[in-house]
Amino acid sequence: MTNLFQDLNTSPDTGERNLWLLDRPGLRIERIVSTGQASPPGFWYDQAEHEWVVLLQGAAELTIDTPDGLQTVHLIAGDSVELPAHRRHRVESTCADPPTLWLALFWPADSP
């Protein structure tokens, strides 16, 4: 299985890179490598699955549309955030050097 820290392939020509590490009933695990990318203006993720994401390298800023209003979240290596299904969020910025390395977990909103 792919080593999480190897083959990040962050050449200047490549965009954000997404690798599925595991895809099973009940759980999908993605490695995401960002090099400065951000969500387009006005774009919001609105996902049917639950997500938990941990930042392993680099840094990022998210905006999350919580029941208490918009929250800005600054993430450094080791920080994680839980994003329940349909918790709208966007990526405001990611660090390019070092590349920003995410481990993102997705599981069904209707888990027993």
Added chain:
Amino acid sequence: MTNLFQDLNTSPDTGERNLWLLDRPGLRIERIVSTGQASPPGFWYDQAEHEWVVLLQGAAELTIDTPDGLQTVHLIAGDSVELPAHRRHRVESTCADPPTLWLALFWPADSP
């Protein structure tokens, strides 16, 4: 939420340390910090849940009782292993310096 890389609390007096980072229907996430511990002789993990574990720091050796026989798996930082429910396994050794840091995910074997 706890930063994955902080407060590892690896004083000589403490044993293996386990912190639940998330516990939801469908997914449990644990941070485990090992400092040289191993499974007792003859002990095997035999779990009702599926597991996927990634080693983020340190090193470890597992033995896994696979359908093809016993397999020895050496893990370095970034390596991961999938352990389906009831795939018997044991920890033969873990690195103490630096402490061995695991991120372990557990999800139900009966996921839809």
